[in-house]
Amino acid sequence: SEVAGAPKGHFYKWEVEYMFWSPDGVENVVMGINGRFPGPTIRARAGDIIHVELHNKLHTEGVVIHWHGIRQLGTPWADGTAAISQCVINPGETFSYRFTVDRAGTYFYHGHYGMQRSAGLYGTLVVDVAEGEKEPFHYAGEFDLLLSDWWHKSVHQQEVGLSSNPLRWIGEAQSLLINGRGQYNCSLYSKNAQNDCNIKGGEQYAPYILHVLPNTTYRIRIASTTSLASLNFAIGGHKMLVVEADGNYVMPFMTNSLDIYSGESYSVLITTNQKPNNYWISAGVIGREPQTNQALTILNYKPISASKLPKLPPPATPQWNDTDRSKAFSNKVLAHMNTPKPPKNYDRRVILLNTQNKLNGLTKWAINNVSLSLPATPYLGSMRYGLHGAFDQANPPENYPQDYDLMNPPVNPNTTIGNGVYKFGFKTTVDVILQNANTLSNVSEVHPWHLHGHDFWVLAYGEGKFTNKDEKKFNLKNPPYKNTAVVFPHGWTALRFVADNPGVWAFHCHIEPHLHMGMGVVFAEGIERLGEIPHQALACGLTGTSFMDTNKH
Numbered sequence: 001s002e003v004a005g006a007p008k009g010h011f012y013k014w015e016v017e018y019m020f021w022s023p024d025g026v027e028n029v030v031m032g033i034n035g036r037f038p039g040p041t042i043r044a045r046a047g048d049i050i051h052v053e054l055h056n057k058l059h060t061e062g063v064v065i066h067w068h069g070i071r072q073l074g075t076p077w078a079d080g081t082a083a084i085s086q087c088v089i090n091p092g093e094t095f096s097y098r099f100t101v102d103r104a105g106t107y108f109y110h111g112h113y114g115m116q117r118s119a120g121l122y123g124t125l126v127v128d129v130a131e132g133e134k135e136p137f138h139y140a141g142e143f144d145l146l147l148s149d150w151w152h153k154s155v156h157q158q159e160v161g162l163s164s165n166p167l168r169w170i171g172e173a174q175s176l177l178i179n180g181r182g183q184y185n186c187s188l189y190s191k192n193a194q195n196d197c198n199i200k201g202g203e204q205y206a207p208y209i210l211h212v213l214p215n216t217t218y219r220i221r222i223a224s225t226t227s228l229a230s231l232n233f234a235i236g237g238h239k240m241l242v243v244e245a246d247g248n249y250v251m252p253f254m255t256n257s258l259d260i261y262s263g264e265s266y267s268v269l270i271t272t273n274q275k276p277n278n279y280w281i282s283a284g285v286i287g288r289e290p291q292t293n294q295a296l297t298i299l300n301y302k303p304i305s306a307s308k309l310p311k312l313p314p315p316a317t318p319q320w321n322d323t324d325r326s327k328a329f330s331n332k333v334l335a336h337m338n339t340p341k342p343p344k345n346y347d348r349r350v351i352l353l354n355t356q357n358k359l360n361g362l363t364k365w366a367i368n369n370v371s372l373s374l375p376a377t378p379y380l381g382s383m384r385y386g387l388h389g390a391f392d393q394a395n396p397p398e399n400y401p402q403d404y405d406l407m408n409p410p411v412n413p414n415t416t417i418g419n420g421v422y423k424f425g426f427k428t429t430v431d432v433i434l435q436n437a438n439t440l441s442n443v444s445e446v447h448p449w450h451l452h453g454h455d456f457w458v459l460a461y462g463e464g465k466f467t468n469k470d471e472k473k474f475n476l477k478n479p480p481y482k483n484t485a486v487v488f489p490h491g492w493t494a495l496r497f498v499a500d501n502p503g504v505w506a507f508h509c510h511i512e513p514h515l516h517m518g519m520g521v522v523f524a525e526g527i528e529r530l531g532e533i534p535h536q537a538l539a540c541g542l543t544g545t546s547f548m549d550t551n552k553h
């Protein structure tokens, strides 16, 4: 029985283990949860408490899970970032993630240790509005789509390649998956698809079909946990009304297709007002030269058979390098009128130059010429208990040399490694300017940056080198409130957030191999306000040693 007004608890026991699976018709090894890939969907209401007891059944690897988009207000030790918020959960061990989902929205969860997200450790997390609350739109049914990309090479091979000299880059994905389902080397868009793709129904790689009734409005939640790919999502013959981004309502706008970068989530409404038939739903690569087939599934009007080939061809994915189109899309995402407004002024501005570099022959990504290498002792514990030997005590650089040429490969490609922390005064307003540049191979790439523990306002996307004059381009009226924002090639993105959540928070490129190559920084605020940290999060490195020595915590 429930006490009226009390938060509802959702308790889950999860076991993580490798298992054989066939995400795209080619059998492989994936990381599963309770024997499933993707992991189970969590569904709760705003204000509820989620409690996941995560048991590590991997034989030789640690594990953690990050709850992407959940701010962890008051529970920074539950953020699930290895070496930042907690010690990894060793094989055979269990860790209790207990946190409140404070706000309705579309979220997901994923591994945040090494490249375990690429290994398939992810699932959907949906938070509905609190009992009695209403959303600013109506719909009769819902579908939740989690997009990902999939490699046939193991994550171990990928990781070794990334830290080899010369670099063995992971290359483009073999398949794109919708809810963990894709088709390698065959297309559903063929008369013989059922034969070519060997689909009889019920296979692990059979598409997740959206069965709909005519003349009905549906909400489709779309989240991207891709390792590398930026995607363009579309539904043949249907326009989409975008209503939510990263857990915040947006000013609704109509679109034929949606750009979604790794780490982002959206909700769209569609009305099934077309001729009763089947229609293709597609997701194709943008931002990088695609070498991967579109992900396809079907919007099926009941009672038509879902195996009937749609009359219209799949939506064409836009030109991968049409950055003007991508920017125009991103600029359409604006806050709903009830969204919190940004402070008019900032207290501190940090400019972060994104470059690709070299370190002893290895290829790295660096921020203001520091490539992130995480320490053995997680920051949350070492900062809370004042263990200064745990990481670089010097403040990392807040800017880069103003004569740096963004439009060419670095003159001196050598970088340094580091693990210093950007420490912010509690409740200060921080501006972060992400400044893109040229890679070593004379191009500039797309990087979606994700902030833990907060949402930020996306004040502007700009071209070339940011200067203080660009402040006049800032949207302080209705900037979107998000947790992930892209920085376009050779461009900059201006973000603002309030450092009001005591904890240590990762801020990084959500492209997993890029993070692995050092493309991230660490933010912290309000550590002095934290009480005791659950011991489970501290049992390694210097925090572990200090417990054994003194027993004082």
Ligand SMILES: O=C1O[C@H]([C@@H](O)CO)C(O)=C1O
Binding pocket: 167, 169, 439, 441, 445, 514
């Ligand atoms: O980090 C990366 O490395 C490759 C390329 O720059 C070097 O092969 C690539 O496309 C990346 O995104």
